[in-house]
Amino acid sequence: DAGVTQSPTHLIKTRGQQVTLRCSPKSGHDTVSWYQQALGQGPQFIFQYYEEEERQRGNFPDRFSGHQFPNYSSELNVNALLLGDSALYLCASSALAGINEQFFGPGTRLTVL
Amino acid sequence: GEDVEQSLFLSVREGDSSVINCTYTDSSSTYLYWYKQEPGAGLQLLTYIFSNMDMKQDQRLTVLLNKKDKHLSLRIADTQTGDSAIYFCAETLLGTASKLTFGTGTRLQVTL
Numbered sequence: 001d002a003g004v005t006q007s008p009t010h011l012i013k014t015r016g017q018q019v020t021l022r023c024s025p026k027s028g029h030d031t032v033s034w035y036q037q038a039l040g041q042g043p044q045f046i047f048q049y050y051e052e053e054e055r056q057r058g059n060f061p062d063r064f065s066g067h068q069f070p071n072y073s074s075e076l077n078v079n080a081l082l083l084g085d086s087a088l089y090l091c092a093s094s095a096l097a098g099i100n101e102q103f104f105g106p107g108t109r110l111t112v113l
Numbered sequence: 114g115e116d117v118e119q120s121l122f123l124s125v126r127e128g129d130s131s132v133i134n135c136t137y138t139d140s141s142s143t144y145l146y147w148y149k150q151e152p153g154a155g156l157q158l159l160t161y162i163f164s165n166m167d168m169k170q171d172q173r174l175t176v177l178l179n180k181k182d183k184h185l186s187l188r189i190a191d192t193q194t195g196d197s198a199i200y201f202c203a204e205t206l207l208g209t210a211s212k213l214t215f216g217t218g219t220r221l222q223v224t225l
Contacts, residue, residue: 004155033211042117042201042215043156056212090155094211100144100163102211104156 002027004093004105012111013081021076021108025093032074033102034066037088049074050096086112117202117216124222131189133219135202138183145178146203146213147187156201197223
């Protein structure tokens with residue numbers, strides 16, 4: 001059983017560009033959350049998707065947007081990249097019935113130059 | 114407000130017990146979690162405890178929760194070099210479903 005997968009593993013962009021990160025949840029999971037982890041910090045909640053809709057959102061600007069597809073996979077889009085967007089972006093999935101257990105993917109390392 | 118604090122660093126000898134501590138401020142915590150992160154990797158869920166429990170044991174791991182003091186600890190018995198990693202405590206709050214609020218992480222170094 002594949003766990004949570006994310007792509008790409010690494011990405012380098014320049015300021016002002018746009019980026020799309022992808023996540024496939026663990027089999028049987030229907031809820032996907034995205035987190036941003038800056039170097040030396042704990043992960044910060046960006047938003048969560050369930051039934052193709054954003055259920056909750058953290059304190060991130062509108063430049064951060066997402067989508068969930070019918071197969072429960074998800075994308076995170078970041079527009080107008082800033083240097084401060086450089087971080088490890090983590091995707092976590094859970095089954096709504098067991099929302100206390102969230103499983104994380106390996107993350108996408110985004111570097112903005 | 115949401116605030117989860119951890120000490121930054123802990124060094125223990127192989128075979129000893131490790132105790133990693135965490136404090137939180139919001140009394141509406143529903144679940145409290147411990148995650149492990151190895152270099153360059155994602156987060157691995159180690160264990161979690163419901164907020165109305167005092168203790169949970171899972172093999173070498175023991176979680177203690179003092180709700181009055183808003184203090185959570187993770188004890189790792191017989192610490193091994195493979196336990197070297199960053200450990201994050203996290204909480205979910207009433208009404209926010211599965212949104213996790215993480216601490217800053219404690220780096221555990223296991224020496225021979």
